[in-house]
Amino acid sequence: MSKRGYHHGNLRQALVEAALELITEKGPQGFTLSEAAKAADVTPAAVYRHFAGREDLIAEAARQGYEIFAALMEFAFNGGKPSALQAFEATGRAYLAFARKYPGHYMAMFESGLSLNHYPDLALVAAKARGVMEEAATALSDQMPPDRRPPPSMFSAHIWAMSHGVVELFARGAPGARSPFPPEDLLETGIGIYLRGLGLLPHDR
Structure with a gap:
């Protein structure tokens, strides 16, 4: 999976797109929030600015x-x-x-x-x-x-x-x-x- 950069303001959507690729590849229960953050090229802590957890992202x-x-x-x-x-x-x-x-x-x-x-x-x-x-x-x-x-x-x-x-x-x-x-x-x-x-x-x- 290729990493994706993001500009200020669209990190939320970058995380959703990363999650969609992971869901397609591994299923909804087959990935972690850290994997989604890595795919979006951000730290896991950055995810929590937009989502309370993996279920919210899904x-x-x-x-x-x-x-x-x-x-x-x-x-x-x-x-x-x-x-x-x-x-x-x-x-x-x-x-x-x-x-x-x-x-x-x-x-x-x-x-x-x-x-x-x-x-x-x-x-x-x-x-x-x-x-x-x-x-x-x-x-x-x-x-x-x-x-x-x-x-x-x-x-x-x-x-x-x-x-x-x-x-x-x-x-x-x-x-x-x-x-x-x-x-x-x-x-x-x-x-x-x-x-x-x-x-x-x-x-x-």
């Missing part, structure tokens, strides 16, 4: 990740898709794209064991990302009669879980865990089967 990396994640989800949902279904499917694909492009952020968000209750700013932006998926689910369920309409928060949570599972099993990890099918195809097929089961899509003839 929480900031996760918060920034959720900001990026929410922006990607919003773009996917509002990106000119011709139907509510396509917009909903696009949010699922955005999940996979985020995990691939921002592995350090992804691990800080979902694999660090952080309690959102301890970090209000983190909880707020995490809720914003979930809200995009629920908005997409609401737009889709609005096409059904009210008496047959499933709770959007329920099936958006299911799609979130499905997206997360595809990422964990087939888009990351050991090569032996790879599927013979592209992760995007697995997710799209799974979403289609699930939505047909809810009555949100017609069954194939």
Whole structure:
């Protein structure tokens, strides 16, 4: 890992970027605060001017990740898709794209064991990302009669879980865990089967 210099005022972000590289390389629990300081080319004491400890540093990396994640989800949902279904499917694909492009952020968000209750700013932006998926689910369920309409928060949570599972099993990890099918195809097929089961899509003839 190359050392990075910093100018006055951006040490906080230099530490976050160092932590993200370490998280990508070693996992959220695999590095020390001293290692992050060394990677940012500062003394360990300097870290405490910005973060109370390693968990606070990881929480900031996760918060920034959720900001990026929410922006990607919003773009996917509002990106000119011709139907509510396509917009909903696009949010699922955005999940996979985020995990691939921002592995350090992804691990800080979902694999660090952080309690959102301890970090209000983190909880707020995490809720914003979930809200995009629920908005997409609401737009889709609005096409059904009210008496047959499933709770959007329920099936958006299911799609979130499905997206997360595809990422964990087939888009990351050991090569032996790879599927013979592209992760995007697995997710799209799974979403289609699930939505047909809810009555949100017609069954194939």
